[in-house]
Amino acid sequence: MEKKKCLRQPSALKKAVGKACPLAMAAVLFMTVSCSDRVHTDLKDADTGKVPVTFRVSSIDQVPFGSGTRSQVPVSSVASHISFAIYTDDRKEQVNQVSSDEGFGTVSLNLSTGTHTVVVIAHNGDGNPTMTDIRKISFNNKETLKMTDTFLYYAEINVTSAPQVYDLNLERAVAMFQLKLTDTSVPAQVTRFQFDYTGGSNSVDATTGLGATKSTQSETIVVCNGGKEYGVYTFVRGDGNTLNMKVSAIDVYGNAVKEQTFEVPVTRNRITRYSGEFFKGGCLEFTSADYQMTADDAWAGTDDLSFNE
Numbered sequence: 001m002e003k004k005k006c007l008r009q010p011s012a013l014k015k016a017v018g019k020a021c022p023l024a025m026a027a028v029l030f031m032t033v034s035c036s037d038r039v040h041t042d043l044k045d046a047d048t049g050k051v052p053v054t055f056r057v058s059s060i061d062q063v064p065f066g067s068g069t070r071s072q073v074p075v076s077s078v079a080s081h082i083s084f085a086i087y088t089d090d091r092k093e094q095v096n097q098v099s100s101d102e103g104f105g106t107v108s109l110n111l112s113t114g115t116h117t118v119v120v121i122a123h124n125g126d127g128n129p130t131m132t133d134i135r136k137i138s139f140n141n142k143e144t145l146k147m148t149d150t151f152l153y154y155a156e157i158n159v160t161s162a163p164q165v166y167d168l169n170l171e172r173a174v175a176m177f178q179l180k181l182t183d184t185s186v187p188a189q190v191t192r193f194q195f196d197y198t199g200g201s202n203s204v205d206a207t208t209g210l211g212a213t214k215s216t217q218s219e220t221i222v223v224c225n226g227g228k229e230y231g232v233y234t235f236v237r238g239d240g241n242t243l244n245m246k247v248s249a250i251d252v253y254g255n256a257v258k259e260q261t262f263e264v265p266v267t268r269n270r271i272t273r274y275s276g277e278f279f280k281g282g283c284l285e286f287t288s289a290d291y292q293m294t295a296d297d298a299w300a301g302t303d304d305l306s307f308n309e
Helices: 012-034 037-048
Strands: 050-062 071-073 081-088 091-098 106-112 114-123 151-159 164-172 175-181 190-198 203-205 216-222 229-234 242-251 256-265 271-276 286-288 291-294 302-307
Touching: 050 114, 050 151, 081 106, 091 106, 114 164, 175 190, 175 242, 190 229, 190 256, 216 229, 256 271, 256 302
Parallel strands: 050 164, 175 271, 256 286, 271 302
Antiparallel strands: 050 071, 050 106, 081 091, 081 114, 114 151, 151 164, 175 229, 190 216, 190 242, 242 256, 291 302
16 A cells, blocks of 8 residues: 655744744845935935035135225134025025034035025124025124124025035125224223114115115124224115214213214225214213315225314
């Protein structure tokens, strides 16, 4: 009689292993893909469709205040804060930096292909400007964000599919009023000077570089070591180039012990300097300054004016 072959049934253990193998292989594959930065990054970039773009502030193109020579200087030597803003349709992306940040003056962003507007503001304030409206970038009058020497870059760029690097050259965007005292000394009771002025602007239209609003500006500067030179800044408006300036010498109790008023012609990237004996006649006299003007015809130089002499 022919013996029947006995077909062995797989054990329960082998059944379990057979079922588990596909799952184990899938888990290993998943771990391999997840641990690969390259694969993960490629997939993410493919999903977003954005391109890396680097903006680098390479120089400040200026005629330094007090100099008649055009020069290009590193941004860190003239500014402590930089704000980059990228405008795309109705969206804005803003990056703020301080001079202590690593890579100060350089920022890299992933941008979609197409047209973008770039605005860069470099300044020496203690905060960041409000950049929501490209035509009204604002520095308010708070002590933490007073007007300082300010530099501007504005351009429209076209982002393609290839990574790009832009080297940016910023230009000075403000005018300066400088008070230079010829007094023998500042009276002992005077602790600070207060500057109140109209005719300029604390907001700038980035597309034109001109002041965007009619502003009432105020700044207080503490007297330090008997200093005799004091400066304040403004954006020059397109509808007028004259500041109505009142300068007050303030004592320790907050009282104005001397005031002078000036009509100040201002031009972007120029200083208007008033020199004279501010305390002539003593304190507690309030006068309007008479002055003689001597103009420096060099581009972006200093206009010197004298008063009470």
